[in-house]
Amino acid sequence: MSEPLGVGADNSSHKRADGGLGETIKVIIQALLIALVVRTLLFQPFNIPSGSMIPTLLIGDFLFVSKYSYGYSRYSIPFSPDVFSGRVLASRPKRGDVVVFKLPRDTSQDYIKRVIGLPGDKIQMIKGRLYINGQMTPREPIEKVRTEDRMGEMTEVPTYKETLPGGVTHTIIEIEGDTGFNDNTGVFEVPPDHYFMMGDNRDNSTDSRVSPDHGGVGYVPYENLEGRAEMIFFSVKEGYAAWEFWNWPWSVRFDRLFQPVR
16 A cells, blocks of 8 residues: 555654754754853853942943953852862962952852952051051042942942052042941951952942951952953943843943943
């Protein structure tokens, strides 16, 4: 007997469908692998959820972090598997770099701060002024920044250009002037292979000035560094979600797009 025409047509259709589905799955797997390699070895996106780095970084900024800048540790890999210790292809951060790192007391959390103290440095705050190895860091007052104070009220706050040893100049704000909670400290001596981090929003940053026992950052091990902040690629105002594209005409901070992080 001859085979019914409909059967032959169905088999051919199933083969085409199976082949198309297989190709689609293959493309998706390849895309995921490429994304994983890029995220692990090259660049990883991060968003800014808090105001500790105002005015350098604002809540709602999305930025790329270069994973290769300091080499790779287990914290460079998603889920931080304990496959090796230390760093490979290691390169040391420079004073003034804006760095993403794993919080030492809870490595499930990512923090972003500025490198202020290098291994062996002595860091101290005296009446709101930063001292590094006994020398006061120069700062110059500039136009005030409008931001929230500790009570959540919008106000203009004292703003300065601060120049770190080595020449990196960046902007800091002092929402409580020079009398903030962490504006007077003892001397912090940075241990070997550790770094001292501070936020540019000096009076609203839980950073290395606060010990882990009190909910702070403390000294950050070299191994915990994930990468250096490089560029803001997207930014939305507070109160808006990045995926709400219908709000973009008025929610996106267009003046911040593709700005380098300094």
